[in-house]
Amino acid sequence: MAQKTMIQAITDAMAVELANDDNVLVFGEDVGKNGGVFRATEGLQAKFGEDRVFDTPLAESGIGGLSIGLALEGFRPVPEIQFFGFILETMDSIGGQMARMRYRMGNTRQMPITIRAPFGGGVHTPEMHSDNFEGLITSFPGIRVVVPSNPYDAKGLLISAIRSNDPVMYLEHMKLYRSFRDEVPDGEYTVPLDQANVTRSGRDVTIVTYGAMVREATKAADELAKANIEAEVIDLRTIAPLDMKTIIASVEKTGRVVVVQEAQRQAGVGNQVISEISQRAILNLQAPIGFVAAPDTPFPFGQAETAWLPNANDIIAEVKKTVNF
């Protein structure tokens, strides 16, 4: 066991799977000698060789198509898209091709591809680097979308993703890369895909969230506890398909829900969660479902990024509104 940052946990997961399975290939822009612009693939090329860990020419659509082709030849590609904003360049590969390959070929082919990409606000990147486009990917049936919120989950989820025979979009929040450490076991372990995690239990209200907002929600819950409001926090971990069982069990207990996402109100997966809760548990609710999300503009210019992003205070205010309804 060692204390690791999320980025170290991610590197570790790739190293474990590269060692475990010769079919695992890691590639993308600058991932080889340079070890990736965030150093997520640091040391992997030196350790596993240029056949297994390699740079590609600069073209995301190419990276998408290459992954599909390699998967058809029996490999387990783990491509990196340097920043998630550039995912728009690969949309046909993802939504038009890999997500539906199993379906269109009657379950005779599979796409065991794990696309990794850094995303998320709070680090003041230039435009198109931080955008919360995850909701776009969640709308394609056939692909799983995973967003770890801590180093332990990051490693276990990435190993599960690489072993999954379905394509997985694995999103790494940049704000979480180096902001804190966790105990991360050495060697292999998995965290199941499609299972949300109750990271804090409480009786009064359920906060459902994912990614960097798990930290904000936990901060908010600590603050609310001082006012004698006990919040349960659910970290979705996999944002598509959703683990509604865990969410509904909590809602039935607390009778109140606040859904929190960093993405714009009209984006992300919050609306999906809210819709499912309304359909399945509306009679358990003692107040309308609360929703904390960013405003409906494109991802903000850096100068007002902090004011734009939802935070613990927004969550506290929304929870109080729900509790005092």
Next chain:
Amino acid sequence: MINGKIDFAKIVDTESQEFPEIKVLNEAGEIIAPELDPQLTDEQLVALLSKMVFARTLDQRSTALNRQGRLGFYAPTAGHEASQVASEYAMDPGDFILPRYRDVPELVLHGLPLAKAFLWSRGHQMGNEYPDEFRALPPQIIIGAQYVQAAGIALGLKKRGRKQVAYAYTGDGGTSQGDFYEGINFAGHFKAPAIFVIENNGFAISVPRAEQTAAKTLAQKAVAAGIPGVVVDGMDALAVYQVMASAREWAIAGNGPVLIETLTYRYGPHTLSGDDPKRYRTPEMDQLWLSRDPLIRMRKYLTAKGLWSEEKENQLIDQYKAEIKAAIDEADQAPKQQVSDFLKNTYDVQPQNIQEQLQKFEQREAN
């Protein structure tokens, strides 16, 4: 072997014959191709070198300002002065420029107030608020996007009968994007007056040019689009000027686009956000390119003509530093960026969600 009668080795050899590198001014500051000398007037030569000195000064100051935390995102330009400044200098203010993130010098020389360039770097929306008459887009972050858009602007210019061009910049890495091929192909098909510049500085972040493509030159990609492709010494301002000015004439005459590959080098890191070139470049490589420096050879050429002196250059540098300081001070005066600004700038007519959110944020911002 039944077949094997096609000589592919020969085919690939013919296809990929080297495109000759156009050079006018050598490293000693001598004209080596008089027939290609753009024959700029003395005044123009001084203006061109002065602008190159401006670009170098801006790079040094921007780097320092970034280190002091007074500037945001910055992609260094030192080494690119001939490629960037001379290509811009050959264009007309009415031509439309589509820059990438590294092309701030061209954008400023094309008319963007320096304070706005600094605001862009800091992530302030005002940096991208351009006057109607300014023929430019803000620096493009998405690699390749500007190439397809340039084809559209050029077709628009053609349809309007304007004697102007659209000119777009990308890097060596950018030529691998689908958008690159689509852009040059569309412009070629529509015979649209576009000039596509590839600033080949040898690396796309850490990835060397040789690992982008099996093609020997990037300029030869023009062949498949049926348009002219040219390789030019990107450290030679006179050669770059010659090629750009000629391409502009060709495009405006209705012949369609030109693809230009300038061979250059970035002395600094990819950006100032943590890139370490020592991971992927050798000191020998840096030295080789420093010896080809675009400013040194222009200085030699102009000094020999009696048009330049160290004293004159120092004066200019002082003047530029003062201009840069004034611009950064001006940028400091920009009003605080508000979320309500973003909300107001998202749609023409505000839909209900925006109206609601605007109310919330305006209230918040008032407190």
